[in-house]
Amino acid sequence: MRNRIVIFIFFIVWIILLSRIYFLSIKSNSYYEALAKQNMIKKEWIVPIRGEIFDRNAQPLAVNKIGFKIKIAPHLRHSKKLHQLIETIIEKFRDLNPDTLLHRYEKKDSPYTHDFIEVVPFIPYYRMLPFFSELQLNPDIAIEPAFKRYYPQRSVAGHIIGYVSKTGVAEAKKDKVAKITGIIGKAGIEKYYNSYLEGKLGYKKLKVTAFNEVIDLLEQKESLQNRHLFLTLDLRLQRYIQNLFKNRAGVAIVMKTDGEILAAGSFPEYDPNLFVSGISYKKWEELIHDLNRPFTNKVINGLYPPGSTIKMGVALSFIDSGKITPYTSFYCSGAIELGKRKFRCWKTRGHGEMRLVDAIRESCDVYFYEGSLRVGIDKIAQTLRSFGFAKKTGVDLPNEFIGIIPDKKWKAKKYGAPWYKGETVVCAIGQGYDLVTPLQLARYTALLATGKLPTPHFAKSFVHKDYESHFEDVLTPLQKRAMKFIRKGMYEVCNHPKGTAYYRIKAQTLVTVAGKTGTAQVVSISQDEKKRLKEEELAYLMRSHAWLTTYAPYEHPRFIVTVLVEHGGHGGSAAGPIVSAIYNKMKKLGYFNAYGLEKR
Numbered sequence: 001m002r003n004r005i006v007i008f009i010f011f012i013v014w015i016i017l018l019s020r021i022y023f024l025s026i027k028s029n030s031y032y033e034a035l036a037k038q039n040m041i042k043k044e045w046i047v048p049i050r051g052e053i054f055d056r057n058a059q060p061l062a063v064n065k066i067g068f069k070i071k072i073a074p075h076l077r078h079s080k081k082l083h084q085l086i087e088t089i090i091e092k093f094r095d096l097n098p099d100t101l102l103h104r105y106e107k108k109d110s111p112y113t114h115d116f117i118e119v120v121p122f123i124p125y126y127r128m129l130p131f132f133s134e135l136q137l138n139p140d141i142a143i144e145p146a147f148k149r150y151y152p153q154r155s156v157a158g159h160i161i162g163y164v165s166k167t168g169v170a171e172a173k174k175d176k177v178a179k180i181t182g183i184i185g186k187a188g189i190e191k192y193y194n195s196y197l198e199g200k201l202g203y204k205k206l207k208v209t210a211f212n213e214v215i216d217l218l219e220q221k222e223s224l225q226n227r228h229l230f231l232t233l234d235l236r237l238q239r240y241i242q243n244l245f246k247n248r249a250g251v252a253i254v255m256k257t258d259g260e261i262l263a264a265g266s267f268p269e270y271d272p273n274l275f276v277s278g279i280s281y282k283k284w285e286e287l288i289h290d291l292n293r294p295f296t297n298k299v300i301n302g303l304y305p306p307g308s309t310i311k312m313g314v315a316l317s318f319i320d321s322g323k324i325t326p327y328t329s330f331y332c333s334g335a336i337e338l339g340k341r342k343f344r345c346w347k348t349r350g351h352g353e354m355r356l357v358d359a360i361r362e363s364c365d366v367y368f369y370e371g372s373l374r375v376g377i378d379k380i381a382q383t384l385r386s387f388g389f390a391k392k393t394g395v396d397l398p399n400e401f402i403g404i405i406p407d408k409k410w411k412a413k414k415y416g417a418p419w420y421k422g423e424t425v426v427c428a429i430g431q432g433y434d435l436v437t438p439l440q441l442a443r444y445t446a447l448l449a450t451g452k453l454p455t456p457h458f459a460k461s462f463v464h465k466d467y468e469s470h471f472e473d474v475l476t477p478l479q480k481r482a483m484k485f486i487r488k489g490m491y492e493v494c495n496h497p498k499g500t501a502y503y504r505i506k507a508q509t510l511v512t513v514a515g516k517t518g519t520a521q522v523v524s525i526s527q528d529e530k531k532r533l534k535e536e537e538l539a540y541l542m543r544s545h546a547w548l549t550t551y552a553p554y555e556h557p558r559f560i561v562t563v564l565v566e567h568g569g570h571g572g573s574a575a576g577p578i579v580s581a582i583y584n585k586m587k588k589l590g591y592f593n594a595y596g597l598e599k600r
Helices: 002-027 029-040 080-092 098-108 125-136 169-174 176-181 188-192 194-198 235-244 281-288 307-321 356-362 365-375 377-386 408-415 421-428 438-450 477-495 571-588
Strands: 041-046 060-072 117-124 141-150 163-166 183-187 202-208 214-221 229-231 250-256 261-267 330-332 335-338 341-344 352-354 459-462 514-520 545-552 559-565
Touching: 041 214, 060 080, 060 125, 080 098, 080 117, 080 125, 080 141, 098 117, 117 125, 117 141, 125 141, 163 188, 169 176, 176 183, 176 194, 183 188, 183 194, 188 194, 235 250, 235 261, 235 571, 250 438, 250 571, 307 356, 307 365, 307 377, 307 438, 307 477, 307 514, 307 545, 330 365, 335 365, 335 421, 341 365, 341 421, 352 356, 356 365, 356 477, 365 377, 365 421, 377 408, 377 421, 438 477, 438 545, 438 559, 477 514, 477 545, 514 571, 545 571, 559 571
Parallel strands: none
Antiparallel strands: 041 202, 060 117, 060 141, 163 183, 202 214, 229 459, 250 261, 250 559, 330 352, 335 341, 514 545, 545 559
């Protein structure tokens, strides 16, 4: 009996052993064969070179500096050899920090790392050249081509071009190219067109040994790269406008009536090169705490009361309501009273009888107070929104703000409070809750000039493709018929002796301009204040913002120039000379001659 038990146990053990041998030699063969193939075939990514950005005349705005990266062989952590290799590199490039190189190496090194580890991301070509051969001969050091983004115009159009910087963790999960290259567009055109500019990855499938030695090239696909982008910007005009805004804060936009933006500046600008390799904490603090907000792209992210520049749109709401015609007159005595509050016109003695053209020319507040009370805020808001306010313009820049055009429903939702008539009259002259971006105002000016609402854009052409302009037809039949009165009023603003921009535009500008001034208050005026202080007598941050939005030539509108000078005071006096200088520069550059337009 005992022998039978021993034989049975022996038999069971042999059955288990034979089963295991069968599983390992036969059943697992396909698994280990696949695993072996995986270990033998290696995929290497071919990194695309980022496309460069140029202005409309092929002047460089964002380019790639050519250089090299330095890598060290893996699995040398805690070894004397690693420190010797770092010392060898530091001897050649004294400005490098050995601790930084060591940290980069240790962060990437592991038993599973087979590729050389990058310790120096970029060394310029001219600096590497004297040491290239010596370093390349070291079997534990690899020198590979690299590029670094560079903005040769520095701060010129800095907000528009934007910048690239190191890829974040969340960005790497969404963008495979950015994960491999380590850079991604963070702002401006660089961000908006990032997927186009960065290209597509290529790859090589290589047959390698267990020691990671290449045996054969099995397959190769080239990367899609050098996808350059040409913008509508004119660098000559952009640089000229930046000089005009020296020691000033504000915005200037020059746009064709079809939406092509020739220049757009948010002042003060910043240098995008600061961000390519990582900005210092000190410089970052300096930028974000500057009261002039140099890091804010005010073209699309600056929200300002539009002041009197909104009056043409408000007037078109009056006309469209059917309650007011271009010939309807209101008497301006210098103020109106609602309840216990007095709403004053900017001209304390009043303007007398005012019709539509007169009210635009002389910017009479009382005309718009009276008209708004007759028409109501809801109609005004509906019209202004149809003209592109309180919505994105569609410009090819990221994170565009929409602003505010209020009505009764908006206030009830925002504050849970009723709407008052006093709020209607202040909104009718571009104050109160009204907030717009400069680009919205430039687009609206193009609508007033041509009757079509364009989509602003900076892209001019891609590889094998041009950008197509887009327009919206938003005017009602009544508004279209009234447009000749609106344009006449805007013409007289700049060309009639009573016009609010006459003395700054008429005599100084080489083309015929139509436009509208705006003085947007940043602080309210007390009812007890009988005589308001002059703008120049106020503290800087209490002065009004100065607007002037224009189009030219008057008879054949082709260009929009919109200028905002922060805390500049009056629109005509502060923004007028800048607008005039911009048009004169454009004429000198040949923009008006191209259309066979008048010479003066």
